[in-house]
Amino acid sequence: MRGSHLSRTRTLTAVLALATAGTVALSGCGQQKQTVGTAPAPKKQDAFERRADQLVRDWPKVSPVTGRQQALLPLVGADRPKDKGVREITVTVGHSACDVHFGARSHESKDLVVITGWGKRKSNKGMCTEQLATDKVTVRLKTALDGRKVVDAATGKQLLKG
Known part of the structure; x- marks a missing residue:
């Protein structure tokens, strides 16, 4: 049981590190992965x-x-x-x-x-x-x-x- 808990902790730490860096690879129930990045900065109005x-x-x-x-x-x-x-x-x-x-x-x-x-x-x-x-x-x-x-x-x- 201890090894399973350690694996989840490492995975969560890796996901948090990627999220902090601005890009996260998400996977759901299916086999497809979607890469999500940070939103572009809003355009400055003139x-x-x-x-x-x-x-x-x-x-x-x-x-x-x-x-x-x-x-x-x-x-x-x-x-x-x-x-x-x-x-x-x-x-x-x-x-x-x-x-x-x-x-x-x-x-x-x-x-x-x-x-x-x-x-x-x-x-x-x-x-x-x-x-x-x-x-x-x-x-x-x-x-x-x-x-x-x-x-x-x-x-x-x-x-x-x-």
Whole structure:
């Protein structure tokens, strides 16, 4: 009996050591084994993702963001879609005349489509006027608009009612 108890102790110690290391080989009633590792670290949210989550959570009681952030540029407007089944929305992004790249991105929830403009300058060195440039950008949705409200991430204001 003593040898059986010692064997179980060694097995348990080995399993605990592997679990501490982050990987465990599990076997159940069958002959198949499954290797289980540690979960990957969660992806760090950027400014837009954090803001979109806040808008979805707190809607409609939201305030505009403070300051101007290149990842959260306010939208000048949005074109009204032809019907609720559309999967694209055209927005007008207000960005710096010095931005060499600009665009828009979205975050979708059951009730809201949160959209922001973004801009990227070639470099922060040199002179740049603070002129506002506006351009239309089409945002593709994962699912049809279907009655959801379209909200500007920077201002927190509703642009369109689905």
